[in-house]
Amino acid sequence: MPKRVDHDERRRRIAEALWRIATTRGLDGASLRDVAAEAGISLGQLQHYFRSRGDMIIFALDHINELAGRRIRERIGALGDVPSPRAILRESVAEMLPMDDKSRSGNLVQIAYFMQAVHDERLRGHAKEGVPLLRGMFADQIRRAMDRGEVAADRDPETEAMLLICLVDGLTSFTLLDVQTPEQAMALAEAHLDRLFTP
Amino acid sequence: MPKRVDHDERRRRIAEALWRIATTRGLDGASLRDVAAEAGISLGQLQHYFRSRGDMIIFALDHINELAGRRIRERIGALGDVPSPRAILRESVAEMLPMDDKSRSGNLVQIAYFMQAVHDERLRGHAKEGVPLLRGMFADQIRRAMDRGEVAADRDPETEAMLLICLVDGLTSFTLLDVQTPEQAMALAEAHLDRLFTP
Numbered sequence: 001m002p003k004r005v006d007h008d009e010r011r012r013r014i015a016e017a018l019w020r021i022a023t024t025r026g027l028d029g030a031s032l033r034d035v036a037a038e039a040g041i042s043l044g045q046l047q048h049y050f051r052s053r054g055d056m057i058i059f060a061l062d063h064i065n066e067l068a069g070r071r072i073r074e075r076i077g078a079l080g081d082v083p084s085p086r087a088i089l090r091e092s093v094a095e096m097l098p099m100d101d102k103s104r105s106g107n108l109v110q111i112a113y114f115m116q117a118v119h120d121e122r123l124r125g126h127a128k129e130g131v132p133l134l135r136g137m138f139a140d141q142i143r144r145a146m147d148r149g150e151v152a153a154d155r156d157p158e159t160e161a162m163l164l165i166c167l168v169d170g171l172t173s174f175t176l177l178d179v180q181t182p183e184q185a186m187a188l189a190e191a192h193l194d195r196l197f198t199p
Numbered sequence: 200m201p202k203r204v205d206h207d208e209r210r211r212r213i214a215e216a217l218w219r220i221a222t223t224r225g226l227d228g229a230s231l232r233d234v235a236a237e238a239g240i241s242l243g244q245l246q247h248y249f250r251s252r253g254d255m256i257i258f259a260l261d262h263i264n265e266l267a268g269r270r271i272r273e274r275i276g277a278l279g280d281v282p283s284p285r286a287i288l289r290e291s292v293a294e295m296l297p298m299d300d301k302s303r304s305g306n307l308v309q310i311a312y313f314m315q316a317v318h319d320e321r322l323r324g325h326a327k328e329g330v331p332l333l334r335g336m337f338a339d340q341i342r343r344a345m346d347r348g349e350v351a352a353d354r355d356p357e358t359e360a361m362l363l364i365c366l367v368d369g370l371t372s373f374t375l376l377d378v379q380t381p382e383q384a385m386a387l388a389e390a391h392l393d394r395l396f397t398p
Contacts, residue, residue, distance in 0.1 A: 024318070163387055163390065177317065
């Protein structure tokens with residue numbers, strides 16, 4: 001079905017045009033017309049793919065979450081056959097932090113979504129959807145570590161998973177603000193993991 | 200000098216008009232004209248107090264940081280003569296989290312500044328200025344706790360202080376996004392403090 005593939009490709013291109021706008025001036029500044037211009041297509045063509053600004057933003061958010069999840073899975077895949085829970089958590093955190101220009105842009109887009117989601121119920125539903133999945137994935141690894149005797153038995157995996165997610169979010173903000181370097185942020189995350197991985 | 204006092208009051212009123220706009224539609228949407236309208240004064244009157252949009256935003260940011268610092272000091276003052284380090288950290292964290300509508304608004308304004316600061320060097324300099332002060336204050340309390348034998352001697356106070364600041368920032372984001380309730384956010388912060396306050 002080549003036609004279908006082309007349509008998906010076109011939608012992704014539109015999403016990427018939206019991200020470029022979101023990175024530089026936030027989502028507020030992104031009208032359908034602006035996004036069409038940035039994607040190099042006409043407004044009519046864009047409206048063929050997305051009937052409303054809301055539909056376009058939801059698609060772009062799903063697409064960025066999918067790409068982020070894929071990058072984390074690729075990094076974990078590169079660790080070998082049976083990576084340790086700590087290695088999996090470490091690589092996930094490293095992928096989430098703004099360690100280079102590319103992930104810095106990704107983080108800026110997510111913050112632009114976040115700002116919009118705080119005021120928009122439909123977008124909020126979507127924006128927060130990924131958190132329980134990530135928390136579940138982190139909690140599974142912490143449970144595995146407890147089984148291996150690497151994390152103390154009295155820790156609560158769900159609590160520890162959410163603490164790690166919140167910590168990475170804050171580390172990201174203060175790295176984007178130049179309060180600390182990406183390397184300092186990663187060192188702080190490692191210090192937190194050292195404390196978590198105490199039998 | 201009653202005239203001087205009136206001027207300060209007028210500046211604060213303008214800052215508060217800017218906050219109301221930032222809370223609902225972000226700082227991007229706040230022109231000098233919009234802020235004058237929101238403050239109920241003419242554009243000319245506003246320009247008497249602030250020569251540029253940048254000056255106005257910097258003043259409003261300083262003012263919000265000053266108010267936040269004052270609220271934390273008041274809460275700590277209410278703890279009595281010699282509050283424990285843990286009580287001081289707990290009250291500071293509770294004041295920083297969006298526990299009610301008022302602090303939720305304050306957090307939204309700070310996020311609006313943050314979004315702007317990522318792209319604006321002058322504002323970034325100002326926005327990050329408060330972090331070393333807060334980190335220093337938290338680190339002092341952690342050192343006091345180590346002297347009292349409440350925190351393990353091998354912890355690094357500056358690292359622990361920054362981890363706590365980043366954690367509170369992330370807890371704030373996910374609370375504003377309705378991923379968790381304010382009470383759940385506070386419970387997570389307490390779980391982190393439990394782990395920190397382990398001799």
